[in-house]
Amino acid sequence: MTAVLEAHGFGKRYRRRTWALRGVELVVPEGSITALVGPNGSGKSTLIRSWIGFERATEGRLSTGGVDPQRDRKAAVERVGYVPQTPSLYRDLSVAEHITLAGTLRDGFDEAMAARYVGRLSIPLRAKAGELSGGEGAQVGLALALATRAPILLLDEPLASLDPLARREFLHLMVEAVRAAGATALLSSHVITDIEQACDRLIVLGKGHTLLDLPIAEAIAHHRIVEGPPAEAVRLAGADALIGSFPAPAGEPLSLVRTPALVPVGTEPIGRAATLEEIVIAHLAAGRRRAADAARQAEGVAA
Ligand SMILES: Nc1ncnc2c1ncn2[C@@H]1O[C@H](COP(=O)(O)OP(=O)(O)OP(=O)(O)O)[C@@H](O)[C@H]1O
Ligand SMILES: [Mg+2]
Structure with missing residues (x-):
């Protein structure tokens, strides 16, 4: 390349x-x-x-x-x-x-x-x-x-x-x-x-x-949407797989999870396919949460 x-x-x-x-x-x-x-x-x-x-x-x-x-x-x-x-x-x-x-x-x-x-x-x-x-x-x-x-x-x-x-x-x-x-x-x-x-x-x-x-x-292949709050996504995919949660246009919670591209034969993939827009929104939401956590931690250290 x-x-x-x-x-x-x-x-x-x-x-x-x-x-x-x-x-x-x-x-x-x-x-x-x-x-x-x-x-x-x-x-x-x-x-x-x-x-x-x-x-x-x-x-x-x-x-x-x-x-x-x-x-x-x-x-x-x-x-x-x-x-x-x-x-x-x-x-x-x-x-x-x-x-x-x-x-x-x-x-x-x-x-x-x-x-x-x-x-x-x-x-x-x-x-x-x-x-x-x-x-x-x-x-x-x-x-x-x-x-x-x-x-x-x-x-x-x-x-x-x-x-x-x-x-x-x-x-x-x-x-x-x-x-x-x-x-x-x-x-x-x-x-x-x-x-x-x-x-x-x-x-x-x-x-x-x-x-x-x-x-x-690759982005499309490695992400899935769980139609539910973060706890539901963690229950289905595990805590490590959860990327972020965000509201659907009508307000109900959606959670994006990371998945292996290849699902073993005979197992149903978790949730449904994610659109590119959902993948981007979830990563932005996760980035914002990480930034807020880091800021809180920095304040805690300063105090
Ligand atoms: N000439 C400048 N002087 C001072 N700060 C600047 C200048 N240009 C950009 N910034 C700051 O740098 C940051 C990034 O700005 P930038 O314009 O690159 O963002 P962007 O992603 O293109 O945003 P948008 O989607 O609104 O176009 C912002 O915080 C902005 O205030
Ligand atoms: Mg710009």
Whole structure:
């Protein structure tokens, strides 16, 4: 496996405030499409921005396509097609002018490909960026990023302002472009149901560190849902297997348990299959509980 994005002992602290990220160990393999999820403020944008050298590591090191983004930001930027969380288009330039501009600024930028993508998303080339809706602007940003033909795509919440159909269309376009070019993509998102089909790996960040990092197929294979409170899950699967509990949409308690991928012949698996969203929510709930426990313990030590 060739690692395309790496973080080793990576930590970032903004000025004198608390750590945005700490002790992050990640290896993103070449050719993968990775979903980066986590609650607001968990450090997703910080991590993405650090991989292009826009933020300096406070400790540890990063690698972006084999280069240290801190030592050689230019080389890191050249390897990456990046879409920031807030779109950055010029209001008075048309979509076509954005494509021409990108073509002059960036070596290898494929203007015909950008125009084709924009066309497929039904956005008129003559429209000024200032006249586009939020979602249309985001789609233009994504088309520009794909057309860089960069080996690495870093997309910060590319789906946030898109309607459900546009989300599907964009994901389809992205998967097609990444697979055709043998590229590697990492996208942060809060919309877990959509990324389940498009991505093959999942990274979950809790408050500043990694809660999960594994292939999506493995996540699905190794987790089950017990429809009941934690005590019920412990009774069925044992205390070691319980990951966390959280409410279902209607409020009843659900518990996520870890299971061996292979269940011996003749035994019924515990509970029911878990959705990716349930797996993520349970790990976030468990991460929050661990953080609260650690804080209580620290207070106890201080008192
Ligand atoms: N420029 C900055 N100066 C100071 N603190 C910052 C800065 N940027 C981010 N932070 C802090 O770092 C932490 C992580 O922020 P980050 O934007 O990386 O989170 P995120 O996971 O992208 O959140 P969201 O889902 O809301 O986009 C937060 O506590 C945030 O307040
Ligand atoms: Mg963010």
